[in-house]
Amino acid sequence: MDYFVRDSIFLLVLGVVLDFSVGAMPVSFSEEFEVTSREDHVRIMADNYSVQLTLDRNGDARFASKHEYMFGLVSAKIKLVAGDSAGTVTTFYLSSDRDIVRDEVDFEFLGNRSGQPYTVQTNVYAHGKGDREQRVNLWFDPSLDFHTYSIFWNHNRIIFSVDKMPIRVFKNNRVKLGVPFPNNQGMRIYSTLWNGDQWATRGGLEKIDWSKAPFHAYYKDFTIESCRVPINASCPSNPSNWWEGTIYRQLSPFQEKLYRWVRVNYMIYDYCTDRFRFPVPPPECTAGV
Ligand SMILES: *[C@@H]1O[C@H](CO)[C@@H](O)[C@H](O)[C@H]1NC(C)=O
Ligand SMILES: *[C@@H]1O[C@H](CO)[C@@H](O)[C@H](O)[C@H]1NC(C)=O
Numbered sequence: 407m408d409y410f411v412r413d414s415i416f417l418l419v420l421g422v423v424l425d426f427s428v429g430a431m432p433v434s435f436s437e438e439f440e441v442t443s444r445e446d447h448v449r450i451m452a453d454n455y456s457v458q459l460t461l462d463r464n465g466d467a468r469f470a471s472k473h474e475y476m477f478g479l480v481s482a483k484i485k486l487v488a489g490d491s492a493g494t495v496t497t498f499y500l501s502s503d504r505d506i507v508r509d510e511v512d513f514e515f516l517g518n519r520s521g522q523p524y525t526v527q528t529n530v531y532a533h534g535k536g537d538r539e540q541r542v543n544l545w546f547d548p549s550l551d552f553h554t555y556s557i558f559w560n561h562n563r564i565i566f567s568v569d570k571m572p573i574r575v576f577k578n579n580r581v582k583l584g585v586p587f588p589n590n591q592g593m594r595i596y597s598t599l600w601n602g603d604q605w606a607t608r609g610g611l612e613k614i615d616w617s618k619a620p621f622h623a624y625y626k627d628f629t630i631e632s633c634r635v636p637i638n639a640s641c642p643s644n645p646s647n648w649w650e651g652t653i654y655r656q657l658s659p660f661q662e663k664l665y666r667w668v669r670v671n672y673m674i675y676d677y678c679t680d681r682f683r684f685p686v687p688p689p690e691c692t693a694g695v
């Protein structure tokens with residue numbers, strides 16, 4: 407059996423077994439979010455659950471949740487920029503938006519020239535400290551269909567997943583190693599489509615081809631299972647929130663297997679092994695998964 411077929415069956419079987427969420431209903435875009443760029447760059451579709459973002463010479467696209475959240479699971483279905491997307495950056499992230507002690511959990515989708523792989527960069531800022539980039543190339547063309555991108559966050563860890571496959575785990579090593587972890591402030595949910603051609607594609611060598619503009623990304627079916635703060639201040643520390651359950655304090659053997667599969671086959675950059683930037687690896691890097 408060729409590797410692609412074998413891996414596809416493997417993923418299909420595991421996809422059924424692997425269900426993080428208790429199954430939240432999608433939220434209405436217009437109720438939950440506000441457009442923070444030019445209105446005409448974020449088009450809300452008639453169903454109120456899906457949006458089209460546009461990047462062109464007149465500007466980029468940005469929206470943000472109206473509320474702040476702490477812990478839980480936030481997901482969106484996203485279809486990325488098709489064709490020649492080099493230099494474009496599409497994002498889906500949580501941010502405390504307080505620069506003094508910034509917490510941030512980032513998905514950044516880095517476009518590429520047609521036919522070259524899309525790269526997903528993840529990063530975690532905790533109490534002002536970032537510089538924790540990892541990159542994986544996607545194992546499918548993310549511009550053909552919607553795929554689900556999720557951020558899971560509890561007191562124990564942060565898990566980034568793509569179609570329920572964990573692609574990154576950031577553990578809470580606050581007590582053990584003194585590494586800051588986002589645990590004391592709410593974050594808003596943000597998405598953007600913008601010009602990152604100074605750095606994004608092949609380190610900034612590949613620029614946006616404006617003759618291909620406008621560029622579009624599509625989002626739909628946001629789900630939010632989380633504590634809204636500060637209105638519900640007691641919620642984040644409630645141990646009976648489903649995401650604090652014991653099964654969410656480690657990856658299951660199946661998830662471990664998937665996680666390894668992604669990292670072995672698709673990871674192209676890890677700050678933990680970048681001896682040029684970090685001659686001494688940051689403490690969380692040697693703490694294991
Ligand atoms: C979408 O939201 C707008 C504004 O809130 C509302 O007028 C419209 O009826 C909604 N459409 C649907 C299909 O729910
Ligand atoms: C774009 O494609 C090139 C060539 O295949 C690859 O080296 C690179 O990792 C891809 N992604 C980005 C963001 O440059």
Ligand SMILES: *[C@@H]1O[C@H](CO)[C@@H](O)[C@H](O)[C@H]1NC(C)=O
Nearest residue numbers: 633634638640641642644647
């Ligand atoms: C506050 O959070 C609790 C869970 O800890 C939940 O049961 C309750 O409905 C929430 N209340 C409000 C007003 O959101």
